[in-house]
Amino acid sequence: MPTSSPRVIYWFRTDLRLHDSPALIHALSLSPSILYPIWTWDPYYVYHSRIGSNRWKFLLDCQNNLSASLTALNPKSKLFVIREAPQTLFPKLFKAWGITHLVFEKDTDAYARERDGRVIELAREAGVEVIVKPGRTLYDSDELVKENKGKPTMSINQVQAAGAKIGDIPRPLLAPKSLPDPGETDLDFKQERPNRDHDANSNPRKEIENTYSALAGPNGDFAVPTVAELGIQEASTPHRGGETIALKILDEIVADSDYTATFEKPKTAPTAFEPQATTLLSPHLHFGSLSCREFYWRVQGVVDKYKGKASQPPTSLTGQLLFRDMYFGAQASLNYSFRQTYNNSQCRFIPWHLPSEIDSKSGLITGKYHIDNQEALEWFTRWREGRTGFPWIDALMRQLKQEGWIHHLGRHAVACFLTRGGCYVDWERGAEVFEEWLIDHEAACNIGNWQWLSCTAFYSQFYRCYSPIAFPQKWDKEGKFVRRYCPELATFDAKYIYEPWKAPIADQKSWGCLIKGDGEQNEEGKFMVYPNPMFDFPERRDICIRAMKNAYSVGLYGDDPRVVDGSWRKLFNNAAEDLTEGNDGPPEGEWS
DNA sequence: CCGGCGGTTGACATT
DNA sequence: GAATGTCAACCGCCG
Structure with a gap:
């Protein structure tokens, strides 16, 4: 040769x-x-x-x-x-x-x-x-796992400890200045076309x-x-891809040394739009139109020169990249089981509604789910479509669908709401919706964050529950964000913007929008219509926390034999009103 | 094996 | 308005 x-x-x-x-x-x-x-x-x-x-x-x-x-x-x-x-x-x-x-x-x-x-x-x-x-990551994910005693990286502490053993994060390499010619491009062979039955x-x-x-x-x-050619509908997102744009955004970020050096994720506003409070670089990291090490070292360069007090990982900008490496390390170690509860040694088993269907041969989720509860299906559908009747949740879900991006804390709010803090629906349902709609969807990070927010892995403080009313008020008392994405509420008094069902009917009429129904109806006569809340939130929060507490005390993980064979049902009280009944769920068809 | 402490991002009341 | 404590009580980590 x-x-x-x-x-x-x-x-x-x-x-x-x-x-x-x-x-x-x-x-x-x-x-x-x-x-x-x-x-x-x-x-x-x-x-x-x-x-x-x-x-x-x-x-x-x-x-x-x-x-x-x-x-x-x-x-x-x-x-x-x-x-x-x-x-x-x-x-x-x-x-x-x-x-x-x-x-x-x-x-x-x-x-x-x-x-x-x-x-x-x-x-x-x-x-x-x-x-x-x-x-693709700061550290080689396999090496990171190896230095973490061969175990999946489940905390930021472990990532920092394992990373320290590996050594310095590689410095970015320059782009090539020239490129060899391609050769002849004749293709005198037959194309094999894929099976399109799915x-x-x-x-x-x-x-x-x-x-x-x-x-x-x-x-x-x-x-x-x-x-x-792909047959895809026109995009509705204003966000654009490509390395040229990614490097321009990065340039603009590091030019602002205060922003770059003092960035603290939990303090950034999920209600900010035009411009958003975070960098919008995540989709570029996903497609590789920006190198995470380029990002890391450009930011670190600013931090090193910064005269004031710089923020530290994990809340700092570079800390965000460490979390990304953590999720990649968990994924690299757990392989197919990482993306599901079933057979996953690190993921707690919670008897959620709408559990995944499991292929009994492979032990893998099929992409379908069991409808064990009609009410939960309705809640899930309304959540997905942004018509829960909670303006903060609906505004976020509508922004997600239209623009393909929502702020990290907004993702927390809707994920908590769907799972442990409201609907008690399986985190895998939520992860699938995010998978489709996010422009920055990164399987490792999406799955990891859903496990985090649902308190099934990485995080366990299930009694810390996001309120769809109190939480957004921390940043946006006026409800500007809600007014933007739920325009039917645009003229509501700030007093009612996060709980419009409390507004007197006379006010609803004078503001041009009636609060009624389940969101299927958009107008009534000369009035717009926004749905009633689909449940009483404080009541649901209490039920969910009680159910989580119970599931934690049962203490099963996804690879427990009792989860695998379906006998977990005996450990939960079917009669109780604590959402622990399980008439349906994994494994598929093998529990009767 | 124990206890204490901290944990990227809670809510609410009080200072 | 910002900072702190309490609520009830989870885990991982460290000594």
Whole structure:
């Protein structure tokens, strides 16, 4: 094999950037004669991950921006988007393009490990050398787990201790200044099209989907697909993707040394919009249009020079990145069980409503759920659609759906409300909604935060419960945020903005909006209509706290044999009004 | 094995 | 208006 002039494929996945990409820099250090920067459309991504139209758009923004940056370095180059599953594409591609090396950034989620393991195997069979470099997190997640005595990182303390053993967080690398030519791009092999019998994205896909029309796309030019090609609805988010934008946002943040050095997450306002109180860099970290180490060291540089008193992890800006590493470490260690309660050694078992259906063969969640309680289903539906009758919750859910982003504390509020602090619905239901709608959806962080907020892992102070009335008042007494996202309440007196059902009917009429019904009705005559609250919150809070206390005293975790075989039901009192009854739930169909 | 303390982001009353 | 204490009482961590 002519390794003297390597012909390299650089496989972009969750690292859509040129700055600080250890894997890309390594690929270039091979002095390739030929370099193909490619993306492959993985059917697992296209049909099995929940991706709303806003996140699709953000991804395409990132791909377009990256492709333009590659072309700026070499007019012959670009991001070559190939429409086939990597597991079937690569053997054909290695042969067709005479490839000697395949380089990509390490990914440690359960599916990615499986996929990449297969690709590495295929490369070995083809005599292609594979180089994998970590770069997605501050620390290599596997190394972090290893230094945490081989256990999942479940507290920020553990991350800091394990991180200290690993050593300094790598300094960012410069973007390449030149790029080798790509070789010939003929593809004289047959495209293998994926089976489309399942489509997790039928929701955002309201048009004809044509992702796999041809290997190099409809025009045969390997172009980044359009929204129309993917069949996705137009995005409603104002947030835009791409490395150029990410670096500009970062520049603006670090230019404000007070903001950067004294940032304390719990003090930032979840009610702030235009501009938001936090950085909005999370979607860029997800798609890799910003390197987390670039972010870390740029912020640390400001902190080191700062004359005043700087904030410290975990509440500081760099602390936020440590939490991200914590969740990646837990995910890397627990693999498929991380994303579910069932079989998860770290996740408490709580007999929530609407529990996940479990595939009895694999022990994995199927994406469907049991409807054990009609009232809980109605509450979940109203929560999802932003018509709970609690303006703070509804405003957040509407912002989430429209813009694909809500403030971290807003996520706390709606997650607590759906699970342990209101509806007593399974955190996995909430995580699925966030998975679809968030532009910054990062499986590790989303799952970890849902476990945190539902007090099933990472956190356990279930008696600290967010009030949909008191909590937002800490930042926004006037209710400006609610008025923006629930415009039917725009003219309500601040006194009633978080509990409009308390406003006298005469006032409701003079403010043009009646408080009634369940949110199905939007207007009545000349009046707008906003729903009544779907339950009495203080009552629900008490019921939930009591039920949590009981479930904690039973003390089961997801991998307990009694959870696995369904006999957990005997440990809960079915007759009590404490939401501990379980007529339905895991494991699927095996408890009777 | 114990007790005390702190835990990214509670609510409410009091100072 | 900010800071502190109390509520009831969870866990992980440290000595």
